[in-house]
């Protein structure tokens with residue numbers, strides 16, 4: 001291995017691949033070479049106008065440093081935070097918008113390859129939007145739902161529709177502090193406007209605008225995306241799959257779908273199962289066609305079809321370095337341009353498919369929902385034709401782990417009482433009694449600057465040991481899955497006795513994979529349902545619940561952290577604070593937000609402290625709600641057998657091997 005080469009990944013398979021090809025540069029090498037600028041790293045740099053860039057540093061910078069315009073350090077740091085939030089909201093917003101337009105195209109008959117798969121979910125959403133659905137044609141209802149949700153993006157006045165799902169008390173807090181969001185397009189524009197040179201010079205006011213913007217993301221863009229994806233492709237139910245870079249096979253044509261938007265990926269899922277395609281693959285000497293996912297497109301097709309995942313963000317380059325990928329198809333977000341460079345070293349064809357993402361050197365197919373299946377066939381066929389071109393032997397790994405995923409809000413409700421008695425009562429009771437100490441949403445990216453995926457793994461094991469139920473999304477789910485943590489057996493081995501008892505009784509793993517990053521909106525819906533059920537807090541704020549993004553990278557992660565904070569969930573992010581330079585900004589995001597919303601956004605680089613802080617938030621919330629004091633090891637004496645019938649259903653739902 002090249003000297004000083006640091007591979008900070010906690011996944012043995014990824015490390016093995018990179019170690020076997022020491023000359024192949026990856027994001028880990030670039031992270032070593034690229035030291036972060038220490039001034040920007042702490043939020044003390046502003047380049048919003050050309051009198052700068054200004055660096056607000058020095059002794060007592062907080063009170064004395066000023067940019068040329070006179071902006072203080074808290075203002076500069078708050079503006080930085082707010083613009084990250086706007087960037088993240090724009091990303092999730094655009095994703096939601098694309099889904100909404102796809103639904104409209106389907107309803108109007110312009111996208112023949114898609115149809116409304118989950119009519120029940122369509123009706124549920126229609127009900128929330130006060131759209132009549134009884135006795136009407138499905139596509140008429142779908143058109144009305146799509147139209148109403150599309151209006152939400154550019155809503156100039158009033159509030160986004162799905163806000164009505166939040167508990168009354170949560171909504172009252174938003175009104176009281178003036179952060180009820182209008183459409184996300186308007187909120188993003190306002191944050192950009194407010195933070196340009198010579199505008200808002202009050203850190204608290206800037207950060208409030210950021211919170212309002214982020215709410216338009218969580219209860220708008222992201223929630224719209226989740227709902228419509230369920231309507232079009234089905235609401236997830238538990239399903240068995242596999243995770244790790246070991247999912248690729250030498251015998252089969254390997255195709256990867258990577259990014260976030262599932263529309264084209266869904267078509268590829270169909271096409272790789274077409275007998276003619278499989279027969280065509282055989283003519284090229286392949287056994288069959290093997291489809292795998294990465295990042296959140298992976299989560300989308302894993303949740304609904306059991307397509308295996310090759311992992312999260314830092315696995316993009318190692319995946320191609322297996323030398324086994326015949327086509328690497330990307331849509332939007334978190335696609336590192338470096339993949340094209342790696343692909344050049346092998347035979348891999350990279351397909352970009354969104355007009356918003358062009359990478360020189362990649363083959364571009366402009367996704368058009370009216371030709372979706374045809375385009376999917378074009379990609380799959382190109383992959384098959386590319387199969388005989390495999391040249392350089394990459395590094396093949398075989399290790400892989402079983403995964404159970406597919407936990408939607410609807411299924412979690414259902415598994416606690418069946419279709420007619422679906423509720424959150426058992427979970428609320430288990431929390432109130434102290435069997436389950438609290439709930440953590442474990443989310444966000446895996447980061448090459450830290451032991452990538454390792455902090456997710458550490459926190460996952462420690463939290464469940466402490467009887468904390470985990471709901472996971474995004475690349476955190478990939479990290480947990482790739483470590484073998486997403487199975488019910490995991491509950492028996494590692495969970496604390498109280499949590500184990502509850503998991504066994506209901507037949508669930510202690511870590512529930514809820515889906516992609518936009519599906520963090522499922523956590524908002526779940527928390528709202530728990531508040532409505534009663535017995536804990538009557539709003540989202542004050543629940544024994546915490547959000548953690550220990551290896552966050554993106555602006556999207558910041559926007560998510562902010563909508564959880566505004567909704568009443570304290571969030572702990574890993575790494576140094578991007579606004580560390582300003583004590584005032586840190587104070588607002590930690591203490592002021594907690595006072596106003598019972599949420600917070602704090603940063604903590606030390607994983608052990610993240611754990612302690614999360615448990616502390618949970619225990620304090622329990623004390624405030626006057627719930628039974630959590631006592632480790634108190635429960636778990638009565639053995640309740642897991643519902644084997646339910647387990648068998650899950651096994652049955654496993655994906656049939658394609659092409660054999």
Ligand code: CUV
Nearest residue numbers: 296334444445474475517
């Ligand atoms: Ni959908 S945002 S790296 S966890 S996909 Fe993973 Fe996200 Fe990107 Fe971060």
Ligand code: SF4
Nearest residue numbers: 046049052054067069
């Ligand atoms: Fe400097 Fe103010 Fe311009 Fe920022 S807006 S670059 S602080 S002069």
